[in-house]
Amino acid sequence: MNKIANRKVICDVLMEHAKTDKDIVVLCSDSRGSASLTPFFDTYPEQSVEVGIAEQDLVGIAAGLAKSGKKPYAASPASFLSTRSYEQAKVDCAYSDQNVKLIGISGGISYGALGMSHHSAQDIAAMSAIPNMRVYLPSDRFQTRKLFEALLQDEKCAYIRVGRNPVEDVYTEESCPFEMNKATLVREGSDVTIVACGEMVKPAKDAAELLAKEGISAEVLDMYCVKPLDKEAIIRSASKTKAVVTAEEHAPFGGLGSMVAQVVAENCPKKVLEVALPDAPVITGTSTEVFNYYGMNAEGIAKKAKEALGI
Amino acid sequence: MENLKAKAYALRENTLDIIMAGGGGHIGGDMSVMETLVALYYKEMNISPENQDDPNRDYFILSKGHSVEAYYAVLCDRGFLDYEDVKNRFSKFGSPYIGHPNNKLPGMEMNSGSLGHGLPVAVGLALGNRMSGRNNRTYVVMGDGELAEGSVWEGFMSGHMYKLDNLCAIIDRNHLQISGNTEDVMAHEVLRDRVAAFGWHVISVKDGNDLDQMIAAFEEAKRAKGQPTCIIADTVKGKGSPVMENKASWHHHVPTQEEYEQIMKDLKAREEELSK
Numbered sequence: 001m002n003k004i005a006n007r008k009v010i011c012d013v014l015m016e017h018a019k020t021d022k023d024i025v026v027l028c029s030d031s032r033g034s035a036s037l038t039p040f041f042d043t044y045p046e047q048s049v050e051v052g053i054a055e056q057d058l059v060g061i062a063a064g065l066a067k068s069g070k071k072p073y074a075a076s077p078a079s080f081l082s083t084r085s086y087e088q089a090k091v092d093c094a095y096s097d098q099n100v101k102l103i104g105i106s107g108g109i110s111y112g113a114l115g116m117s118h119h120s121a122q123d124i125a126a127m128s129a130i131p132n133m134r135v136y137l138p139s140d141r142f143q144t145r146k147l148f149e150a151l152l153q154d155e156k157c158a159y160i161r162v163g164r165n166p167v168e169d170v171y172t173e174e175s176c177p178f179e180m181n182k183a184t185l186v187r188e189g190s191d192v193t194i195v196a197c198g199e200m201v202k203p204a205k206d207a208a209e210l211l212a213k214e215g216i217s218a219e220v221l222d223m224y225c226v227k228p229l230d231k232e233a234i235i236r237s238a239s240k241t242k243a244v245v246t247a248e249e250h251a252p253f254g255g256l257g258s259m260v261a262q263v264v265a266e267n268c269p270k271k272v273l274e275v276a277l278p279d280a281p282v283i284t285g286t287s288t289e290v291f292n293y294y295g296m297n298a299e300g301i302a303k304k305a306k307e308a309l310g311i
Numbered sequence: 312m313e314n315l316k317a318k319a320y321a322l323r324e325n326t327l328d329i330i331m332a333g334g335g336g337h338i339g340g341d342m343s344v345m346e347t348l349v350a351l352y353y354k355e356m357n358i359s360p361e362n363q364d365d366p367n368r369d370y371f372i373l374s375k376g377h378s379v380e381a382y383y384a385v386l387c388d389r390g391f392l393d394y395e396d397v398k399n400r401f402s403k404f405g406s407p408y409i410g411h412p413n414n415k416l417p418g419m420e421m422n423s424g425s426l427g428h429g430l431p432v433a434v435g436l437a438l439g440n441r442m443s444g445r446n447n448r449t450y451v452v453m454g455d456g457e458l459a460e461g462s463v464w465e466g467f468m469s470g471h472m473y474k475l476d477n478l479c480a481i482i483d484r485n486h487l488q489i490s491g492n493t494e495d496v497m498a499h500e501v502l503r504d505r506v507a508a509f510g511w512h513v514i515s516v517k518d519g520n521d522l523d524q525m526i527a528a529f530e531e532a533k534r535a536k537g538q539p540t541c542i543i544a545d546t547v548k549g550k551g552s553p554v555m556e557n558k559a560s561w562h563h564h565v566p567t568q569e570e571y572e573q574i575m576k577d578l579k580a581r582e583e584e585l586s587k
Contacts, residue, residue: 025439025442046442047442049438051465051469052468052472054465054468056427056431056461056462056465057431057434057465057466057468057469059431060428060430060431060432060434061431061432061434061435061438061469063421063431063432063435064431064433064437064438064439065435065436065438065439066435066439067370067420067421067432067435067436067439068366068370068436068438068439068442069366069439069443070439070442070443072435087425087428088428091423091425091428092422092428095422097414097415098421
């Protein structure tokens, strides 16, 4: 079982680049520990900015830094970053076209029993609705590294959500196919398409294996790039399979499921079912307990796939 | 030196014409902030169409973005924008000249319009410029009604925390907002003390529509070291004509033809008087 959380990988990548790129600046809102960015703050204090518990200030300052030519990475719990500072993300980053990377840490229901105040089950919908804002949910540590290597090369704003806990690997050190803004084909199949993002990619991959044992061939797409959504990949896959299932750690509205359904309905109409969090405060528990309760695991996704296929 | 006091009135006339041409605008705050803009763009700031992409330029953020018509008038006169083009297309279908600052236009650094955003952004600019070893300055203009936004006070905190003496915030203290007197809507009677308590060097300008007083304040701000400066400029909303002065209803009122003629007459009379 992998012990390295995606947030730790982000810190590693930023530290590697900060050594030579003095324009990289990391900002935190009393969140450097939660973001695993303490080593960055300790090693590069002159490239670190602490703003205290003030997310609006965090994002506004990040936009000003970007305007001055810096490359800011602002990290704060996804729940607060995507709502308290939503307007700064919209106006100061996206509308003003500033190169700010917003890192939503402990995303989704990572904080488990801390309750709805700390959950970010609306961030995909909220951030995706902002013109000029990109939204990424990497699935494992290898993809997180590839994604940040790519983000370091561009000059547009983006929102990146990662979870709090280490997640099982989807890829390997040697094999982690990655093309920016293109979904990764995790597994080929012909009966049903499963489109997943973030922490739901691994259970989706496992679900395909469960389905294979029952003679059902599932294709799995890792849609880490929720926006810009890789529509071609969805159409390509959904056109050859009989049904589509989406899996995401998000509310049932406005997230990956809604977006995929929109693309399928427009281009290759067929049944689309989604595995997601409920439209309600989620039940108390660790994220694993909560996932299991709502069927957001391999068994649940496989079951949903069979339902979509009418089996 | 050019007669900048008269210039401020000539630019008010252009502001009025831009508003009339576009059929909308925030005339009250345009008129109160004019001397602040003139002091910055004609005297204090190192900014021109020639150096607008030079990272060493001074930076300006209009946090009270609704005063954009006054800003257009200044940027046109300074050669960033074309006055006739702005007048012809302001607020028109498909126009880049929208009712709040648009940073796809020359001379405008950031989009604004939602209040309470400018100070944190200016903190980031001042911090970034200092990190890059530049000796330039960052200016941000806020309205007094805007101060009810909590994010403004987050910006005051961080500006002080990072001892940004390359940052100067100006509060266009015209005492009115859309619903009425600021003291009735959300009072800041001890404004100077409040900002000073956040660790800023505060300069109170008795008449923020007196160009000499504004220039003196900006010069003092440059000399303040180890902390950012906030200039609280007491101004008159609708400054320039009794038709609109100190009237909350003129926050975004578009003059009738009759009002327009009277205001223009008053502005021209004042310009002429100052030209002598």
